[in-house]
Amino acid sequence: MSAAGDRAARFLDLESAPFTSPGSRILVLRADGGLTVRLAEYERRLDECVLVRTLRVYAADGRIAPVSGVHPDRIEFAEAGVTLTFDGPAGLSLGGDARWSVELEVPGLADAGLDAGTWRPELPSAAEVSWVAAGADDLVVRGDTVRLSFAGAGLRFGIGAAGAGAFSHPAALAASASVWGDWFAxxxxxxxxxxxxxxxxxxxxxxxxxxxxxxxxxxxxxxxxxxxxxxxxxxxxxxxxxxxxxxxxxxxxxxxxxxxxxxxxxxxxxxxxxxxxxxxxxxxxxxxxxxxxxxxxxxxxxxxxxxxxxxxxxxxxxxxxxxxxxxxxxxxxxxxxxxxxxxxxxxxxxxxxxxxxxxxxxxxxxxxxxxxxxxxxxxxxxxxxxxxxxxxxxxxxxxxxxxxxxxxxxxxxxxxxxxxxxxxxxxxxxxxxxxxxxxxxxxxxxxxxxxxxxxxxxxxxxxxxxxxxxxxxxxxxxxxxxxxxxxxxxxxxxxxxxxxxxxxxxxxxxxxxxxxxxxxxxxxxxxxxxxxxxxxxxxxxxxxxxxxxxxxxxxxxxxxxxxxxxxxxxxxxxxxxx
Known part of the structure; x- marks a missing residue:
């Protein structure tokens, strides 16, 4: 990231300044000891536009890994060795190199289930969210909450088909850095x-x-x-x-x-x-x-x-x-x-x-x-x-x-x-x-x-x-x-x-x-x-x-x-x- 990007990062608190990307409707903010993922819609409040109510990352010892750094192109969870980044304007990629896990609370999941790797927030810009996990060795669904454990690799989810198919978290990190690098230039x-x-x-x-x-x-x-x-x-x-x-x-x-x-x-x-x-x-x-x-x-x-x-x-x-x-x-x-x-x-x-x-x-x-x-x-x-x-x-x-x-x-x-x-x-x-x-x-x-x-x-x-x-x-x-x-x-x-x-x-x-x-x-x-x-x-x-x-x-x-x-x-x- 350029010097301008590093300067901007000092203000990215995930409260007054959400994590987002040029061209994307997705916003990531702090919430309940973790993060929440919302969608920007015309004439709708953010609390009406929830994609993921809470997202929490856990380190190998089972403790919540707090956000340790926010940059224009990524959010870091240093204790778990995990980063969150955009994978195109309609998707998010979460990945790491060690053992870690993630817990997602998804509105309406208990009613809809994880039907073919999707859930349905039924929003104007996101009728459906798809997801795919790579390297997961455990998946538990309880009500509206999903917990996945990984030995490396990670998870991608996105609007429509943006979360489906094969993916590379390192490639997503590089692409997101490039988007913001071009902007700050x-x-x-x-x-x-x-x-x-x-x-x-x-x-x-x-x-x-x-x-x-x-x-x-x-x-x-x-x-x-x-x-x-x-x-x-x-x-x-x-x-x-x-x-x-x-x-x-x-x-x-x-x-x-x-x-x-x-x-x-x-x-x-x-x-x-x-x-x-x-x-x-x-x-x-x-x-x-x-x-x-x-x-x-x-x-x-x-x-x-x-x-x-x-x-x-x-x-x-x-x-x-x-x-x-x-x-x-x-x-x-x-x-x-x-x-x-x-x-x-x-x-x-x-x-x-x-x-x-x-x-x-x-x-x-x-x-x-x-x-x-x-x-x-x-x-x-x-x-x-x-x-x-x-x-x-x-x-x-x-x-x-x-x-x-x-x-x-x-x-x-x-x-x-x-x-x-x-x-x-x-x-x-x-x-x-x-x-x-x-x-x-x-x-x-x-x-x-x-x-x-x-x-x-x-x-x-x-x-x-x-x-x-x-x-x-x-x-x-x-x-x-x-x-x-x-x-x-x-x-x-x-x-x-x-x-x-x-x-x-x-x-x-x-x-x-x-x-x-x-x-x-x-x-x-x-x-x-x-x-x-x-x-x-x-x-x-x-x-x-x-x-x-x-x-x-x-x-x-x-x-x-x-x-x-x-x-x-x-x-x-x-x-x-x-």
Whole structure:
């Protein structure tokens, strides 16, 4: 394993970071004095996706052999001389050279038996698991538990036929090492003080690769623990980090995000195993009814509610320029982005005032933000800023290919949207206010800071935003930037979008500071964000702004946090003095 792989191994605890492999749905975690093997499925909790409830390895003297080492390519049980590794994306191989044994507790085995070397977890991605043992000299089945003893050799089990037939544990070890070796060879070079966490974040991106059935492309999911699909917004941030080491994989994320627009140009919220999520009608009936009850105050509540994500498609596409050499692909991708931009103005301006709104919190990416405590639809300054930036990028693209009329149209619309955005400023409160169904929302949140992204705010407003960022009662928490101002009644240091720090928000704010003429402050926020992830122990979904630690309910090994750490680390390393 490379130096980057060795650095990443320091973080692999089998709890916040499971043992897995690029392209695999299989996850191995600690449990009950041994390990548990689960499967990553769309919209299913891990405790519903059990392949092996517990796996325990025993040394020759009959004592449990604890895990002694975890590496990207293998788990070691030194006392028994045994290792566990992947044998392709759908199989696991367990083997050793001395006498040892293994005990597997398999759900439903008592009812199904070991029929022809199989058991049936009946999961969408694993209707059947097959297994084969080599060198076993004893096999005992009691209820749901299987115990096998070996004099060398070992056991392989896997989804479908992946566990059947002859196998070689040494060959599986070598192949797994090769997979991870190839991945870590792509890990970007960064400053020494950032190298350990960058290697771990690069591991997270590799670990979160899955194949979506029938898509023909690899998705880097937000997390194999809870988020098994390609969310549009996540794909953009993930591509921004991947471009530094694997630009083709970065392109695949955008290809998937752009592959299923509706006839009117709307991009779906999620691309997943069973299809797409583009409206409330794509949800289970119970979820659909809940969404409609919380639906728009203007749109027909009985009609499907479009579900998408904020318009950062051009932002993401521009980041791949210079990394991917495929002009025809860029032509098609920019056309998709242009159609999606038209959708926002034609179909999400629900009150017809020229400023598109979020028709549902899901489409904002900030589902639990207090701005959505208001009546829907919500006009929000972050959406205005994204639309301005996207129109300006479309104008730049159109001009570069000689489409001056289109460039002028996009630029004029950006100017109009900027004018409408400036009307959202509340001079008394000193921030941009959202409004719900036309009524101003009192909540002061990070969406009020994101208009910095335009780089076009009057300096007076920029100065007021900087004051908010410097105020300990607002956004200058010990670990900034909180997603809700600390003095706001809705502030919580733990509850998702109601106070915790998110790496993507910080990254966008840093970009906005630079665009608004404050590059030193932008660099300082980048460095602070990098320190936050290091202090918190990894690229978690979100962080407590008072302690800098993972918030209690945040997912670990989170895709966009990992990708943006890589992106910011590369940026910070380039900015550092030689």
């Amino acid at each position: 792509r890990c970007p070079a960064v400053r020494d003080d950032l190298a350990d966490m960058t290697a771990f974040c690069w591991w997270v991106l590799g670990a979160n690769i899955v194949s979506l059935p029938g898509r023909g492309l690899r998705a880097v999911v937000p997390s194999k623990i809870g988020y098994v699909g390609l969310w549009q917004w996540d794909a953009y941030f993930i591509a921004a980090g991947l471009r530094h080491g694997d630009p083709e994989l970065a392109r695949e994320q955008l290809e998937l995000a752009f592959a299923f627009p509706t006839p009117d140009g709307q991009l779906p919220d999620v691309v997943h195993d069973e299809g797409i999520l583009a409206s409330s009608d794509d949800l289970p009936p119970g979820d659909r009814d809940n969404l409609r009850r919380a639906g728009s105050a203007i749109a027909d509540p009985a009609a499907p509610i479009p579900l998408t994500k904020p318009p950062l498609a051009a932002w993401a596409l521009r980041r791949l320029e210079g990394f991917v050499d495929d002009p025809a692909w860029f032509d098609d991708a920019w056309e998709t982005v242009a159609r999606s931009q038209e959708w926002w103005f034609a179909h999400s301006d629900l009150d017809g005032d020229g400023m598109p709104e979020y028709g549902h919190p899901y489409s904002s990416g900030l589902d639990d933000s207090p701005v959505f405590d208001a009546e829907l639809p919500v006009a929000s300054p972050d959406l205005a800023a994204y639309l301005i930036v996207q129109d300006e990028l479309l104008a730049s693209r159109a001009s570069s290919v000689g489409e001056e009329a289109a460039a002028s149209r996009y630029a004029a619309r950006a100017d109009r949207t900027l004018s409408l955005l400036e009307r959202m400023w509340d001079d008394t409160g000193g921030y941009f206010r959202s409004s719900g169904a036309g009524t101003p929302v009192a909540a002061e949140t990070a969406v009020s800071l994101l208009p910095l992204l335009t780089g076009r705010l009057p300096e007076r407003l920029v100065a007021r935003i900087l004051n908010a960022l410097d105020d300990p009662e607002r956004f200058a928490t010990l670990w900034a930037v909180p997603t809700v101002a600390r003095h706001d009644p809705a502030f919580s240091d733990e509850r998702m979008w109601r106070g915790p720090v998110w790496v993507n928000v910080n990254a966008l704010l840093a970009e906005g500071l630079a665009a608004s003429g404050h590059p030193d402050r932008a660099r300082a926020l980048v460095e602070q964000t990098l320190r936050l992830v290091q202090h918190g122990g990894g690229p978690h979904e979100y962080f407590n702004p008072l302690t800098g630690q993972k918030a209690r309910t945040a997912t670990t090994a989170f895709g966009w946090s990992a990708a943006l750490f890589v992106d910011l680390a590369v940026q910070a390393s380039a900015d550092s003095p030689a």
